[in-house]
Amino acid sequence: MYEKENEKSIGKNSREEFRLIEVKEDILADNKSEAQNLRNRLKQAGTYLLNLMSSPGSGKTSLILQLVENLQGDLKTGVIEADIDSSVDTERLTGAGIKALQLRTGGLCHIDAVMAARGLEALEAELLDLAIIENIGNLVCPAEFDTGAFKNAVILSVTEGDDKPRKYPLVFSICDLVLINKTDLLDYTDFELPRFKENLFKVNPGVECFEVSARTGQGIQEWSSWIKKEVWDFQQGKAQ
Amino acid sequence: MHELPVVKNLVEIVLQHAEMNRAERVVSITLEIGELSDLEDEWMQKYFNFVSRGTVAEEAELVIHRCPVVVQCSECNRRFEVSLEELPPDKCPACSNCEKFNVVKGKEFYIREMKVI
Secondary structure (H helix, E strand, O other), rough: HHHHHHHHHHHHHHHHHOOOEEEEEEEOHHHHHHHHHHHHHHHOOOEEEEEEOOOOOOOOOHHHHHHHHHHHOOOOOOEEEEEOOOOOHHHHHHHOEEEEEEEOOOOOOOHHHHHHHHHHHHHHHHOOOOOOOOOOOOOHHHHHOOOOOOOEEEEEEEEHHOHHHOOHHHHHOOOEEEEEOOOOHHHOOOOHHHHHHHHOOOOOOOOOEEEEOOOOOOOOHHHHHHHHHHHHHHHOOOOO | OOHHHHHHHHHHHHHHHHHOOOOOEEEEEEEEEOOOOOOOHHHHHHHHHHOOOOOOOOEEEEEEEEOOEEEEOOOOEEEEEEEOOHHHOOOOOOOOOOOOOOEEEEOEEEEEEEOOO
C-alpha cells in the first residue's frame, strides 16, 4: 500500500514537472547550410563541383581518368579522392598527371560539406573549372549528406545487377546522372539495360543516363560533352 | 552506418534547446526520421548514450517516428505513400498507366520535440 502510494506520487510529481519543448529542427541543418555556403563560394569562383558516388569497384577512378583525359584543353579539372584509409586512387590519378588530393576520412563512411570544403581549399579549387569528388565507395551513407556539389552522379557497373535502384532507392532518387559502367561485360552477366532503366525511372524519372565502359572507352565522349555543357552553362550563370 | 555524426548533431541541438529552456534534465527526445534513411534505432540510442554522457541529456530516451515514403506520379502529379517493400511502385493508383515517380518524402531527419524537467 505504502509502495503504491509512493509510486503514484513520484509519477504525479514527474508528470507535473515535465515540460514539452517544441524543437522542430533539422538534424542535418548544419551540413545543409555549410553545403549552401560552399555552393555560393564555388559560384563566385566559377568552379563546378560534381559528386560521384558508387559501390566499391564500380570503376569510379578509371572513369575519372578517362574523363579528365578527354577534358584536357577544355576544362581545368581537379579531383578529391575520398577513401577511408589509403591513397592508391590518388596515386593512380597523379601518376597520370591529374591534379588530385587524397582525403582520408579515417573510418567515416561519407563526405560531408565541411570535409568537401576543406578538400577543395587544399586543391585550390578556385583556380579550376571542374572539381570532382570521388566519394567513399558505398551506395548508402553518401546519399544522405549534401557535399555542396551542383550535381550528383552515380556509377553502377553491370556486374552489380539491374535491381540496385530497388535496393538503394535513396541514392538513385537523389542523383542527376547515372553512368552504367562495364558495358563491355554485358554479355557475361544477367544485367538487362531496359530492366535497369525501368527500375531507375521509377524512383527518378528526370535522371540522365549514359552507358559507358572505362575499358573500351564507350560513352566517354558523351559523358565529357555532358560535363562540358554543364560547366559552361554554369559559368555563364545559366544553371542554378 | 553513419549514426555517429548524425547523433553528434542531434546532441548539440538538444543541448542548445535544453539550455535555452533552462532544463535540468532531458527525459526524452522525439525524432522524425524518413523510412529511406538507413539509421538504425538501436544504434542511434547507443551512440546517443555515449555522446550525451555527462550532459543534461544523459540517459534521455529517443522516441523515433518513421515518416513514410511518399512518391509523386510524374504524369498526374498525384502523391501517395508506399512502403519500403513496395518501392518502387508498379503503377500509379490514380492514372494507372504511369510508371515514373519522384520521391518527395521519406528523407526526413527532424527533432520534433523533447520532454524535459
